[in-house]
Amino acid sequence: MRRDVLASFVVFLVAIPLSLGIAVASGAPVAAGLIAAIVGGIVAGLLGGSPLQVSGPAAGLTVIVAELVQTYGWRATCTITLLGGLLQLGLGACRVARTALAVSPAVVHGMLAGVGAVLVLAQIHVVLGGSPQHSALSNLRELPGQILHPHSHPALLGALTIAVLVVWARLPKRAKGLGAVPRWIPGPLPAIALATLAAWALGWDAERVDLPGSLLDGWHAPVLPHGPLPGIVGAVVSVAVVAAVESLLCSVAIDRARPAGVPRADLDRELFGQGAANAASGLLGGLPIAGVIVRSTANVEAGARSRRSTVLHGVWVLVLALSCGPVIEQVPLAALAALLVVLGVRMIDTARVRALRHHREAPAYFATLVGVVALGLGEGVLLGIGIMALTALRRLTALSVRVEQLVPAAGDGPVPPRWHVVVEGTLTFLGVPKVTRVLQGIPPGSSVDLDLDVDFMDHAAFDAIHAWRLAHERQDGKVDIDEVHETWYENAVTGDMTPQRKSPPPARWWAPWADRARRAETGPELDAPDVSPSALLLAGVREYHGRTARLVRPIMAELAFAQKPEHLFITCVDSRVVPSIITASGPGDLFINRNVGNLVPRHGSRVPDDSVAATVEYATEVLGIRTITVCGHSNCGAMAALLAGGAEVEHLPGLARWLRHGNHSLARFLAAEPADGPPLARLCQANVAQQLDNLLTYPWLRNRVEAGRLELVGLYLDLETANVRILDRPAGTFVPVPGETPDDDPHDAGALA
Structure with missing residues (x-):
């Protein structure tokens, strides 16, 4: 309870200036902001499904409310708020809250950034002592004249408010210490208080807040708006949907930061609570309500543990509104406008742009932002949704087509040219030009391996590929079509068009x-x-x-x-080394020999062992392999045993005898110049180079290498980074695989003698 009471007071201090400023910016009575804060705290706090979320008048709804007040009047706007709340109640009862989260964050953040820009363009006029125009573009056009002819007193009060907000945010947030500020004092409070004191003490001529004697003084029941029914319905839906999406996104964000012991948010209940709060706020003459990230974050950071904090903050606002009206009426409108300017700038979050650019969704963000500023909130959101729909369509129909000519091996004699084409993605009529352009570029009479790795193929795509295949085969070409997943092409050829079961x-x-x-x-x-x-x-x-x-x-x-493998791959028996993974190879590609330490006994060794020699002989003499690769790896246990002098394996006589074949690697390591890197890593690398030299001790194999009929390759796998490097034999170092950027990895950088 102690934590909740303190947190409620912190949120109350944040809510008062923001509620007043949003009411002024919306063109609504100032009391409407306080009523919305009270109802949002008490009603949404009691009925909502997110215990730590704080609801109230939101800056994201300012543009909508301002347009509604200008179009229908204030009392009719209250009716629209009430109807929007009833619509939210219905949506909450239907348990569709998760559906609202389907709106792309790019559109939501673009909308908030657009609202922030509109707020700044409108409220900067108030800061300079003028009046905002009816549209953002009009505010932009009039801004140069307003800047050239400002009213000095409001401009100075606005500048003072902004300066305090900026400085306060940079002060150290410690409870004690020189120059520190208490954590529970939010920046808007001292900014508004200082501006109010300055205006009162200096007697400056600046417009003040006009607050009625009582919150419900002059209250009248909401009236039905007059105008075309589609426009009214659109207004109700806009208020309900925008407030719902903003509340649910805020609820999800706060749920991620909730302390231990706080229950998870129930989004359907939260939508129901927001609907009840908006219905009550509209009935009592308040602004539309939504979950507010600024107040909710302040609530969590202040240590709130239950919904009591949210409800109590609404009670404090009610007490202040009933007892401190004369104090509130001393607040200059320029100070509230300056507070909203800062809030609007913060709503244009550049960090979001960087994240969206990474996912290639920045165009939707900027389209929504520009649309909200230039066209209006609804039009801007629809524009952003349209851009995201086109982006999603493009991604869903993304198609990759790769083609390569397979070069026949030397000594195979004259063979017809062979081409390999890989089609990946979703193959629809949109991708037909791309596929046919590649297929028609293949010379007639050649053999083609066509891999279809597609999750869908429509009739237009099938017809194009099938027609090309028939035409290519009529010209003595050969086409072999392989379908990796679903057999769309085969089913179309056979006439079996039953629905494909997704793999x-x-x-x-x-x-x-x-x-x-x-x-x-x-x-x-x-x-x-x-x-x-x-x-x-x-x-x-x-x-x-x-x-x-x-x-x-x-x-x-x-x-x-x-079998027709082209590579003999000699590597360690270590379970962490998987040749098919590090070479991206498949069945029939590698002829593999694995042994402890990837060792190759030298020709005529005193410790006879023919297993590796037999593998090499069969690979070169029978299979005609033209490449032998020796692949070592970091943290090799065999090399560690060598480095320890063999003491660790004395109780394993077979292994101890086998490791004698590594003595030349150990000698090579000891004779090398000291280099950077752990000793074990340098020995593991030296061992690879030594085994290549051991292969050359076989006369018949050396003759093949010198004749250019056999190539020896050394590889080194660093287990920690999963990177593979290749041995540059003349330099005696391991370097990145050609065509790649070297990694900054000290474990791979050992030099060899």
Whole structure:
């Protein structure tokens, strides 16, 4: 309770000047802002679903309210607010709150930035002693004349208010210490108080707040607005939807920052509470209400723990409005306008622009901002939604087409040219020109492997690809079409047009079992502590059968009776080294030899071992492989044992004998000049270079290398960064793979002798 009482007082101090300023900016009676703050605190606080959110008059609704007051009058605007609240009640009862969050944040933040710009353009006139015009563009046109001929007293009061707000925000927020300010004092309070004292003490001529003797003095029941019915309905929907979206977004943001022990927000209940508050505010003559991020953030930072803080803040506003009317009437309008200028500038959040640019949604933000300023709030929001719809359509129909000519291997004799085309994305009539342009550029008579990795194909796309295929085959070409996921093309050819069943999301096949949870459909949960190793293995096999086998079956069928790998890959048995991942290879690509420490025994070694030599002989003599790669890795246990002198493996006689083949690597490391990097990493790298030299001790293999028929490659995998580097043998260093930017990684930078 103590925390909630203190927090409610902090929010009350924030709410008073903002409520007065928003009422003035909206063209509504000043009392309407206080009524909205009271109702928002008490009614929305009691009935809403977000315990720590504070509701009241919001700057984001200022433009809408100002237009409504000018078009229909104040009492009719109250009716529109009441009807908007009833609409929110209905939406809350229908439990559609989550649907409101479907509006893109780019549009919402663009709308708020546009409202902020409109606020600044209107209130800067009040700060300078003038009156705002009826539109943002008119305010912009009149602004130079207002700047050239300001009224000195209001301008000085506005400048003083802005200066205090800026300085206050930069003061250290500590409870004690020289130059510090108490955490619970919000900046608007001293800014407005100082401006009010200055105007009163100096007797300056500046317009003041006009507050009635009582909040409900002169109250009259709301009246029905006069005008075209579509316009009135649009106004009600605008108030309801904009207030709802702003409240729900605020609720989500505050929910992320809620302290431990505070229940999660119920968005449907929050929408119901906002509807009840708007209905009550419209009936009593108050402004429209929404969740306000400034007050809600102040509530959380002040230590609030329950909805009591929100309700109490409304009670404090009520007490002030009933007992301190003469004090409020001393507040200069220029000071309130300056407060809104600062608030409007803060609503134009440049940090949002950077985040939206990263996701390529900045055009919708700027379109909404410009639309709100130039056309109006509703038109600007619709413009932003239209831009986002076009962006979403473009993303949904995004298509990537890659083509490459496959160069035949040397010694294969004359073979017809072969092309590989990959089409990825959603293949509709919009992508037909892009695909046909690539396909028609392939020479007649050539063989084409066409991979269709598409999640949808319409008839226009099928017709274009099928017509090209028939024409290409008539000219003695060959077309092999492979469909990676759904068989759209095959079904269209066979006439089976039953709805495609979406493939399950691809498994993270490259992740360890412990990182993947698979439930009943693929076996026991892979990260459950009581699952046996054999069960994990079988669960992985079931996952392979369920997700991958059908995709690789055509490839495996081709390879079933012969293999034609082009690379021999010698690497360590370490479980963290997965050759197919670091080389992005598939079945039939790599002929792999794995052993402890990726060692190659030298020709004529005193410790005989023919397993690696047998692999090399078969790879080069039978399979005709032309590249041998030795791949080492960081934190290799075999190299650590060598570095320790073999003491750690003395109890393992077989392993100890095998590691003698690494003595030349150890000698190479010891003879090298000292270099940067951990000793173990430098030994692991030196070992790769040494194994390439060991391969050259076989005379028949050296002859192939010198004749240019065999290439030796050294790779090094840094486990911590998952980066692979290639050995520059003349320089004796590992460098980035050609075509990549070097990574700033000290673990990869060792030099070799």
